[in-house]
Amino acid sequence: MTNKINQDRIEAITEAIIKVARGDFSVQVPVTDKYDHIDALAMGINMMIDDLKLKEETDKENEQIKLLNKELEEAKLKAEESERLKMAFLANMSHEIRTPMNGILGFADLLKSHVLPEEKKLEFIGLIEKSGNRMLDIINDIVDISRIESKLVTKNISTVNINDLLEQQYKFFKPRAKQKELKLSLHKGLPDENSVLETDGQKLNAVLINLVNNAIKYTKTGQVEFGYAIRQNDGQTKLEFYVRDTGIGISKEDQALIFDRFTRSKKADMDAIEGTGLGLAISKAYVEILDGKIWVESVEGEGSVFYFDVPVTEDSKMYQAVRQVDKTDVAxxxxxxxxxxxxxxxxxxxxxxxxxxxxxxxxxxxxxxxxxxxxxxxxxxxxxxxxxxxxxxxxxxxxxxxxxxxxxxxxxxxxxxxxxxxxxxxxxxxxxxxxxxxxxxxxxxxxxxxxxxxxxxxxxxxxxxxxxxxx
Missing domain, CATH: 3.40.50.2300 (Response regulator)
Incomplete structure (x- = not known):
């Protein structure tokens, strides 16, 4: 009888060891009041199980601490990067603001303290006006990005004639392109009667102005072309706009950054080209508000093509016009x-x-x-x-x-x-x-x-x- 009891106790110990080997640390081996060598073995195994259980809990806590430390480190790096970008932005804004202010105050002082011929006065007044307009552009960019950051910008839908909008921009930028001896061309993707779209005209206009302005700014020789085409993909109809230039181009590294707030191309910085570096971030935000996307294809030293699209809703005049063309001319x-x-x-x-x-x-x-x-x-x-x-x-x-x-x-x-x-x-x-x-x-x-x-x-x-x- 005693041998049978001892055999059962040993089998209980063996079963417990097998469970522990499988990772179950909740098991405990029964201990009798005999305190014989089998009980001593059982107590030792229970202590081992308790140690393994404690180690497992400690390991889990250590993993959680490591994960938390990693998240804290990443948050710290992000905060430091954000702080660095904001400091760089503030330094850039300080430079951008002080530069036109220097022109305004300097030429105002010359006008006040010198007796000047009439043509010089007019020249200085023109330079003050130019510096004032530059200052106004900087203020507008800062206000726009602040409103975007605060999520105060919303869509204001109206009826927009896309061809008319692009024609106005072509006429506006033509003198500037001519001054730089650049060829400026416009491509309309639809006939005038079919180019009416319900969208936010002000934001669409702002994005196009920024992209065409940048294209001319960063192009020394060659041409700038802008326009749009209608595109159908995955059952969605969209207008895809493009602005193409033969300018300085953008490196692969910078292409991943130029749409971020407070950053701009290093090439632009090296060439000391004026601007806040906020234009593309504002454009990206506006395009996303219009339910579209914006991207760039570029080769450094050869030029860039900026694209963005906006949806053509099924209840819009443009959609109906295009569908009618599809039915009569294609289908x-x-x-x-x-x-x-x-x-x-x-x-x-x-x-x-x-x-x-x-x-x-x-x-x-x-x-x-x-x-x-x-x-x-x-x-x-x-x-x-x-x-x-x-x-x-x-x-x-x-x-x-x-x-x-x-x-x-x-x-x-x-x-x-x-x-x-x-x-x-x-x-x-x-x-x-x-x-x-x-x-x-x-x-x-x-x-x-x-x-x-x-x-x-x-x-x-x-x-x-x-x-x-x-x-």
Whole structure:
């Protein structure tokens, strides 16, 4: 009987050890009042279990303390970075404010204490006015960012004619671009009658002004182009605006920072370009208030393209107008599977054409020069239409057309070019172009022209499809 009891006690100890090995520290081995060697073993195991349980609790507490310390360290670093940025911002604001103040007070003192000829007085008054306007811009930026930080800025929806708004900006910035010997161009993505949108016109205007102003400010030679295109993605219709320049560009490192408050490009700082560095942060906040997003694509030393989009709501006049165009000009034929080649060396124009033609085809190729166009034509026997720019690098578009026509006389080729002089259309048709679109290309005319030729199809495309079916 005693042996059976002792065996049960040893089995209880063994079972407890197995549970502990599996991580269960809640178990305890029973101890009798005999205090024999088995009880001594049981008590030792219970003490070991208590120690392991305490260690587990201590380890958990240590992990929590480590996690808390890590969070505190991160919070400390963020606070220090925030403080550093704010101090840098205040130092920059001090510099930005004192600079125009120096001009205002300095020239005011000269006017007061010197007898000056009339032309000098007018010159000094003009410089005081310029410094005053610069000071006003700084104050406006500070007030705007303060209102944004305090979440006091809301949407004020009104009816806005986008084309009129862009035309006003073009006229406003044209003299400044001319003064810097920059080419300024505007691209409208919709006809005037369809360019009406319900949005916050003041905020949209402020974002565009800031982006075009920056583009001109940071561009020493070349051109600045701005405009918009309508885009449909994942069932949403949006207006996508862009501002493109050939300026100083932005490094990859700075691209991740320039939309943050109190920061700006190091390149701008090195070039000592005036400004608070708040413009892009304000623009980002305004675009987000309009339920859009803003981003940049840039190569340092070559230029930048800033993009932002705003939604086109289904109850807006623009949405209804675009839907009507879609129904009458696009949806009459199933063209989705047909392949189009867009030949365009300008990335923005190429992107516009690709987006504009998405309603006609989900298979659009883009070539950047004439040689690449010829190569892509040869490599894609199922092409149904070519939209060919004429002024291209490596090989001109008209030369590419001549080469293509040597092997195929049926595929529709539509020239789209800025060459709009008398006789150009006849020349392009003579070398093999079926039709001609002058730049800037109107979207409704583009869609009608392309669909007209895609409806006809081409023998080459039909033969390719037949051979595929037979295989």
């Amino acid at each position: 009459t034929i199933d063209c989705a599977g047909k392949k189009i080649l867009v030949v365009e060396d300008d990335p923005v124009s190429g992107y516009f054409l690709k987006i504009a033609l998405q309603g006609l085809s989900n298979n659009i190729l883009v070539a950047r020069d004439g040689q690449e166009a010829v190569d892509m034509f040869m490599d894609n026997p199922d092409l149904c239409l070519i939209l060919m720019d004429i002024s291209l690098p490596r090989m001109r578009g008209d030369e590419a057309v001549k080469i293509i026509r040597k092997t195929n006389t049926e595929i529709p080729i539509i020239a789209q070019t800025a060459y709009c002089m008398e006789g150009d259309k006849e020349h392009l048709k003579a070398i093999g172009c079926n039709d001609y679109l002058g730049k800037p290309v109107k979207m409704d005319l583009l869609l009608k022209t392309v669909q007209n030729y895609m409806e006809r199809g081409c023998t080459r495309c039909l033969k390719y499809k037949s051979s595929n079916v037979e295989k």
